[in-house]
Amino acid sequence: MRRRxxxxxxxxxxxxxxxxxxxxxxxxxxxxxxxxxxxxxxVMSSWSFDAPGVVLMLLVAGLYGWAFxxxxxxxxxxxxxxxxxxxxxxxxxxxxxxxxxxIDAYSDDLFWVHMVQHMILVMLIAPLLLLGAPATLALRxxxxxxxxxxxxxxxxxxxxxxxxxxxxxxxxxVGSIWIWHIPTLYDAAIGSEPLHFFEHGAFLGxxxxxxxxxxxxxxxxxxxxxxxxxxxxxxxxxQNLGLALVITTEGDALYxxxxxxxxxxxxxxxxxxxxQIGGGxxxxxxxxxxxxxxxxxxYFWADHEGFRGRQMNLVRELEERSADSGAEGTTEGxxxx
Numbered sequence: 001m002r003r004r005x006x007x008x009x010x011x012x013x014x015x016x017x018x019x020x021x022x023x024x025x026x027x028x029x030x031x032x033x034x035x036x037x038x039x040x041x042x043v044m045s046s047w048s049f050d051a052p053g054v055v056l057m058l059l060v061a062g063l064y065g066w067a068f069x070x071x072x073x074x075x076x077x078x079x080x081x082x083x084x085x086x087x088x089x090x091x092x093x094x095x096x097x098x099x100x101x102x103i104d105a106y107s108d109d110l111f112w113v114h115m116v117q118h119m120i121l122v123m124l125i126a127p128l129l130l131l132g133a134p135a136t137l138a139l140r141x142x143x144x145x146x147x148x149x150x151x152x153x154x155x156x157x158x159x160x161x162x163x164x165x166x167x168x169x170x171x172x173x174v175g176s177i178w179i180w181h182i183p184t185l186y187d188a189a190i191g192s193e194p195l196h197f198f199e200h201g202a203f204l205g206x207x208x209x210x211x212x213x214x215x216x217x218x219x220x221x222x223x224x225x226x227x228x229x230x231x232x233x234x235x236x237x238x239q240n241l242g243l244a245l246v247i248t249t250e251g252d253a254l255y256x257x258x259x260x261x262x263x264x265x266x267x268x269x270x271x272x273x274x275x276q277i278g279g280g281x282x283x284x285x286x287x288x289x290x291x292x293x294x295x296x297x298x299y300f301w302a303d304h305e306g307f308r309g310r311q312m313n314l315v316r317e318l319e320e321r322s323a324d325s326g327a328e329g330t331t332e333g334x335x336x337x
Contacts, residue, residue, distance in 0.1 A: 046105040052197060053099045061092045064134065067141035078140060080133070084217070088132025091125045098125070108190055110268060111258045112277035118203055119281060122177070123289035126207035127215055135218035166224050169209035170232055174239050176206035181243060187257045210236065214293055216300070226301035230294055237290045240282060248279030 068085055071078060098104060098117050107114040135155065142151055154160060162168060180186060180199050189199040212218075214229050224232065253259040253271045262271035269277065 044102060046102045047100055048105040049100055053200070054096070057092060057095050057099065061089075064088055064132065064137065067137045070141045071137060075140060080137065080140070084131065084133045084137070087128050088134070091128030091132065094120055094125050094128065108257070109261055109265070111255060111271075111274045112269075112281055115278040115281040119286050119289075121200060121203050122207040123286055126204060127211045127293075130208065130211050130215040131217055133217045161222060163209055164212055164222050166213055166222070166228065166232060169213055170235065173206040173210035173236070176202045178239070178243060181247070183254050183256070186255050190255075190257045214297065226297060229297050230301075233290050233294045233297065237287055237294075240286050240290065244279045244283035244286070246279075248276050248283065250275065 064085075068080070071080055098120050103113060103117050103120075107117050139147055139151055139155075163172070180189065180202060185199075189196045210232075213224055213232055216223060247254065251272075253262075254275060258274060259271045262268070262274065268274070
């Protein structure tokens with residue numbers, strides 16, 4: 001008990017210390033306060049603090065850590081590779097960076113920085129969290145009663161099966177990206193912290209459903225075949241390129257917030273160049289991540305087919321040996337008779 005208290009106090013002190021260190025120029029997130037300058041020193045010392053997001057993130061990380069520790073303690077023979085934990089931890093760290101680092105502090109001033117933040121959420125954080133196998137870990141860590149009463153019915157519920165259907169998940173993913181880039185909604189989200197929090201939640205939620213189709217770690221009854229996954233990734237690439245093309249080639253400022261801020265600041269690119277760079281961020285890094293996913297999925301598809309081929313060859317060889325042994329046994333029996 002004393003050790004647990006010491007660990008708890010130490011954890012609180014560590015979080016408080018990190019918070020105090022990381023807040024040299026902290027302000028509440030998304031209050032519409034223009035950043036002072038684009039100088040490197042100012043940028044690196046400009047941190048924001050999104051309290052609801054940070055609290056939720058720490059809660060999720062704590063639950064995952066508790067579940068992993070419980071599985072290691074109660075089921076030592078259950079194979080749960082530590083790379084799952086590293087992947088989940090990397091997702092949490094990246095989520096922390098997007099919430100409190102200068103990326104968040106400058107996302108209200110520069111469109112391209114905001115686009116970097118969105119690409120990290122959608123293309124990196126979501127797949128990393130899923131590579132942590134959270135559903136498998138939750139099922140294993142839960143008590144038999146909780147597993148049978150809540151988790152299994154939830155994972156097999158009509159709502160979950162509906163949301164994870166390939167067509168629905170892809171539609172929600174693409175829809176969340178396109179809808180929240182409508183100028184009126186985008187500007188409204190920048191001006192409202194609750195709405196901006198909801199926007200990020202929509203991006204991350206849609207991305208988690210999308211990558212659930214691709215990242216074959218947790219078991220699901222509706223996981224599409226490898227060929228279908230590649231087709232889904234290609235469709236996602238096409239829509240990503242389409243939206244990036246619209247943003248990059250637009251001759252007028254799409255978002256009034258960035259147009260207004262560009263007119264009053266004396267640093268950084270003008271509003272159109274900022275918009276073009278943001279479209280380029282979606283075009284190149286965003287499409288590149290989807291292309292890498294296509295290559296990785298193709299590799300595992302080929303490996304899976306190779307394994308099936310070796311398996312079929314082994315079965316055929318065993319059947320032939322069995323047939324030969326049976327024939328020899330019959331001949332020997334006739335001789336003895």
